[in-house]
Amino acid sequence: MGNEPLKGHLDLLVLACLENEPLHGYAIIDSLKQRSSGFFDLPEGTVYPVLHRLEKAKLLTSRWSQQSSRRRRVYRLTRAGKAALAEQTLQWSQFSLAVAGVVGATS
Amino acid sequence: MGNEPLKGHLDLLVLACLENEPLHGYAIIDSLKQRSSGFFDLPEGTVYPVLHRLEKAKLLTSRWSQQSSRRRRVYRLTRAGKAALAEQTLQWSQFSLAVAGVVGATS
DNA sequence: CGCAATTACCTAGCATTACTAGGTATGGGA
């Protein structure tokens, strides 16, 4: 509760949500919640700044949706974003393995 | 490289190192490196403040070693530290699973 | 023996970043 375990992993999570389909911010929050079985229930104030940061870094592009009656900014992975997703996924698996190595060293 | 993936997980890693034996700071750095096959090669400026923080939180106690010719501050898990280790280990596994759920949702 | 590298500790300040807490606006259902 108190600690912030997802520091440094949020970018990966958001990128992963957009891998197969463009989504708008609110839908990303929903997607994270569903894919993680409720574990990631992130406030908007967490996700929106991430989207802006990732767009600024040219990993995402966005445009206002015309499909919906509602005002929605839809985000899509750029080529660089896909590359970043691949790399961060790899880094995650390495990191995860390393933690397991340290924590599970009890035997 | 640029991002900080271990934010929020460092406490767990340090606590895990001390689960079976008391260690001094420098040895903890070494232990982390070895247990993770070189992945965690942390600067002292990262680890020492963590030790101080954990001691302040009463998860560790420390004393100057008399065993060695060198000046060493040896840290040991308190009862609360063991409890925290157990809890954070659990939280890590949940977190790890949640990330896998999001990232691996591609199918 | 002299000297450099390693061991071993410490801390002030920086940068990043998730989150809080506020705000705006619109559409749909009761």
Added chain:
DNA sequence: TCCCATACCTAGTAATGCTAGGTAATTGCG
């Protein structure tokens, strides 16, 4: 109609890993 959910935004805060500096003592090598 009126409220709730949807949907967006941002300024400021707190936490924390890291940089970059510092101090000493011990060990090993030439």
